[in-house]
Amino acid sequence: MLWGSSFLLRGRPAPESASSSPPLGSPDEASDDEVAPSELRHIDASEIQPTIVFDDSGDSILVLGTDSSGHQPVQVSRTAMILASPVWKKIFERHWNENGTAAIPLPDDELDAMHIALRIAHLRFHELPKKNGLTIDALLQLSVVCDRYDLVKLVRPFLDLYGWAQCHYPDTTSGERCHPAWFFVAWTFGYKDSFQNLAKFVVKRTGLDQRGNAMMDNGQAFPLHMPPALLERIMEVREATLTAMLDVLYDILDDITHVYVCQVDESCEQKCRAMVLGSFISFLLESNLYPVRRAASGTSLSIQQLYDHANAAEILTFESHDYAEMAAHVKRTNCDPAKATADTFKHQGGLILHKKCFGAFHLRSKLRAIYSDIDSVVLPSHIQHMDEQAAK
Secondary structure (H helix, E strand, C coil): CCCCCEEEEECCCCCCCCCCCCCCCCCCCCCHHHHCCCCEEEEEHHHECCCEECCCCCCEEEEECCCCCCEEEEEECHHHHHHHCHHHHHHHHHHHHHHCCCCEEECCCCHHHHHHHHHHHCCCHHHCCCCCCCCHHHHHHHHHHHHHHCCHHHHHHHHHHHCCCHHHCCECCCCECCCCCHHHHHHHHCCHHHHHHHHHHHHHCEEECCCCCEEECCCCECCCCCCCCHHHHHHHHHHHHHHHHHHHHHHHHHHHHHCCCCCCCHHHHHHHHHHHHHHHHHHHHHCCCCCCCCCHHHCCCCHHHHHHHHHHCCCCCCEEECHHHHHHHHHHHCCCHHHCCHHHHCCCCCEEECHHHHHCCCHHHHHHHHHCCCCCCCCHHHHHHHHHHHCC
16 A cells, blocks of 8 residues: 555645746756645545556556646556656655655646556556547647656657647648647647748737737637747737738828829819728728727737738729710710710720729738738747757
């Protein structure tokens, strides 16, 4: 019997987030806080779920879970775990030196993800989820466990064997499976190409929720676990790009108000300006960018949404008429006046379109130049880390 009706748990504080605390990627990176004992607390047997046995002859008990999720004891082989993970090796060595055979609490790990890692470490492959058997959230939690305990080399072959990762590979062309949870998966297991492609996709589609927090413009939230500094970088690039795009919009608004608009006929200036200004303001109103002039931090729009709205905006322009020419056109072409339409007079027929009056402001070409030159959000540190992970 490795433990009795009650035993001592040594709690340790959960990390605030994946980006604010260093991952335990190697023995050297494992901080003392991760394995150092803190206050003792007796856990009554009534709080404990039945023990899961990963090794019938196992010589150690881990206690997974928390007070809120429930404590789950698991019987494991100390030798198997030491061989599987240099971080586990350090935890076991320090714990046994200080506490002997007392149960080891590991409260920070999601239970199902930890069970998968322990099954692999104890060669219980028949108990693993089968092909495409993990949701993206489950894959994310497994990635967190692998990052924390440096289990990438041990676990990655099973991602390939069972397609746990492949079924969630982002398709940035169609927009399918472009879940931001993939960032931490790719960062952990070294999937550099998909990480970079997803980053280009996500930075264009990051907006703000009602509280001003980052979210995908399709409503997807960013997960708690993100590669270090990635979300901050996404928000920086979003702000810089949207600021440049909004400057274009508001500069054009000012120009329509203050400069000569009509490029066709000076006598049409008032009507031409009114048509362009009214429809341009309507576009801004529909995008909630007027009458208050929004900063990038003050609009919920993503880069993609603003770009698409601007390209789809119907800016109406004036149409002037040369009635003498229209009459001559009818006579010249033997057209039945009763059947004449606007199309009858569009080409050399007396109807003069003023499309170039708004075209002179070059709205779409200016936005296209900004949109096509968005800064990368992938940092050199991300590339270096993924190269190191891929080499494991």
